[in-house]
Amino acid sequence: MVKICCIGAGYVGGPTMAVIALKCPSIEVAVVDISVSRINAWNSDQLPIYEPGLDDVVKQCRGKNLFFSTEVEKHVSEADIVFVSVNTPTKTRGLGAGKAADLTYWESAARMIADVKGINFQILSNPEFLAEGTAIPDLFNPDRVLIGGRETPEGQKAIEALKDVYSHWVPEERILCTNLWSAELSKLAANAFLAQRISSVNAMSALCEATGADVTEVSYAVGKDTRIGPKFLNASVGFGGSCFQKDILNLVYICECNGLPEVAEYWKQVIKINDYQKSRFVNRIVSSMFNTVSNKKVAILGFAFKKDTGDTRETPAIDVCKGLLGDNARVSIYDPQVTEDQIQRDLTMNKFDWDHPLHLQPMSPTAVKQVSVVWDAYTATKDAHGVCILTEWDEFKTLDYQRIYDNMQKPAFIFDGRNIVNVDKLREIGFIVYSIGKPL
Ligand code: NAD
Ligand code: UGA
Numbered sequence: 001m002v003k004i005c006c007i008g009a010g011y012v013g014g015p016t017m018a019v020i021a022l023k024c025p026s027i028e029v030a031v032v033d034i035s036v037s038r039i040n041a042w043n044s045d046q047l048p049i050y051e052p053g054l055d056d057v058v059k060q061c062r063g064k065n066l067f068f069s070t071e072v073e074k075h076v077s078e079a080d081i082v083f084v085s086v087n088t089p090t091k092t093r094g095l096g097a098g099k100a101a102d103l104t105y106w107e108s109a110a111r112m113i114a115d116v117k118g119i120n121f122q123i124l125s126n127p128e129f130l131a132e133g134t135a136i137p138d139l140f141n142p143d144r145v146l147i148g149g150r151e152t153p154e155g156q157k158a159i160e161a162l163k164d165v166y167s168h169w170v171p172e173e174r175i176l177c178t179n180l181w182s183a184e185l186s187k188l189a190a191n192a193f194l195a196q197r198i199s200s201v202n203a204m205s206a207l208c209e210a211t212g213a214d215v216t217e218v219s220y221a222v223g224k225d226t227r228i229g230p231k232f233l234n235a236s237v238g239f240g241g242s243c244f245q246k247d248i249l250n251l252v253y254i255c256e257c258n259g260l261p262e263v264a265e266y267w268k269q270v271i272k273i274n275d276y277q278k279s280r281f282v283n284r285i286v287s288s289m290f291n292t293v294s295n296k297k298v299a300i301l302g303f304a305f306k307k308d309t310g311d312t313r314e315t316p317a318i319d320v321c322k323g324l325l326g327d328n329a330r331v332s333i334y335d336p337q338v339t340e341d342q343i344q345r346d347l348t349m350n351k352f353d354w355d356h357p358l359h360l361q362p363m364s365p366t367a368v369k370q371v372s373v374v375w376d377a378y379t380a381t382k383d384a385h386g387v388c389i390l391t392e393w394d395e396f397k398t399l400d401y402q403r404i405y406d407n408m409q410k411p412a413f414i415f416d417g418r419n420i421v422n423v424d425k426l427r428e429i430g431f432i433v434y435s436i437g438k439p440l
């Protein structure tokens with residue numbers, strides 16, 4: 001029986017290994033992590049991450065050919081294939097701070113593997129392309145699997161061994177094999193291209209607001225060109241998530257290190273527009289609410305960086321809330337999947353500190369006083385002057401907006417950062433509605 005061990009039981013390691021176990025009953029998969037609480041959660045009914053369909057997959061394999069453990073060395077020493085799926089955050093200090101990837105966790109995993117297995121192994125690059133919220137369907141039916149390896153006979157043999165795992169369910173023509181650097185750069189490039197589309201449409205949204213065009217109509221018309229395609233053209237309050245910004249900053253750093261400042265500058269602009277979009281959103285809230293939000297209650301609907309996940313890493317909600325708090329607003333937050341602890345932690349943390357291990361441990365933050373976290377949208381919006389929709393959760397589309405309006409201060413403002421509400425209907429009720437890239 002082939003044995004796989006994955007170091008890192010996070011958003012990638014957990015779901016990916018669960019799917020490998022499900023699709024390859026002949027393979028034994030162990031997922032290991034230094035975080036005891038994370039492993040305990042993987043072994044419980046309350047998995048550490050929210051991902052539609054994940055519970056089902058884990059239930060089918062856990063205890064059969066899928067195991068979660070803190071016995072890192074034991075499982076690494078027994079494995080034929082070791083995956084490393086540890087966090088690779090942006091460096092916060094030292095050389096390349098604010099850009100380069102912090103490889104501390106990766107290196108410590110690599111050194112541990114070398115300690116227990118010796119240095120007789122091949123290294124492959126197998127970047128994962130799943131998106132959170134759709135991880136299970138993405139893993140079941142990937143557009144491609146990418147495997148990079150050395151062009152030596154040993155390297156090619158290792159590529160074949162990993163290919164054999166994926167070919168249990170991924171059609172052969174979707175498994176791409178490249179050299180190591182191509183695989184590594186393809187991952188950064190794919191995320192940079194996706195993020196670039198969002199920054200492009202968000203840049204257009206500012207121009208739409210200035211001219212009276214509607215960004216939804218513009219992106220629909222643009223996306224109808226089959227050369228461009230319709231995906232990743234939704235204007236928003238900005239992109240978030242653990243990888244887009246991190247990977248682009250890393251790309252920028254690599255360009256700079258290779259003497260390519262013009263290329264670095266080009267990609268930097270994608271981040272700049274994203275930051276601009278978030279601050280533009282806050283400015284719009286403050287200016288439309290008579291230039292002051294001081295002591296006004298503002299409801300925040302949605303804190304996760306996108307729907308169907310509880311992940312808040314780099315969520316635009318952090319910047320929007322910090323902006324409003326900076327102007328002394330009282331903020332009342334509701335998200336169906338994010339805990340109060342997590343929100344308080346996010347709002348007290350410094351930029352780029354979010355993926356460093358300190359907060360992989362539970363800690364009690366000094367709560368931000370002007371913030372309350374509540375468990376339904378009606379409580380969040382009661383007596384509020386304004387409502388901001390920051391995550392496109394389906395339930396926000398079907399709220400009883402008449403009830404919300406009746407219980408708010410007047411004039412009642414809605415700022416839709418995801419363009420999910422029916423603007424005409426809300427205006428009929430009496431709301432003042434601001435959407436992204438739409439005429440007032
Ligand atoms: P994560 O923070 O959710 O999980 C990483 C886990 O690794 C943590 O639980 C941590 O405790 C553990 N860890 C760190 N050092 C360790 C060590 N030495 N030994 C054992 N465990 C250790 O991170 P993630 O979101 O799963 O991302 C993992 C990697 O995958 C990153 O490089 C990321 O860039 C990449 N990636 C992420 C996504 C995504 O959607 N989140 C998608 C594709 C690729
Ligand atoms: C993204 C990529 O889509 C994955 O392929 C990749 O594996 C992953 O990053 C990674 O490397 O971590 P993810 O960040 O989980 O996945 O989610 P996306 O669906 O890409 O959304 C990212 C952000 O962009 C979210 O904040 C989302 O709301 C925003 N977005 C997305 C828009 O604002 N507009 C869009 O049209 C699409």
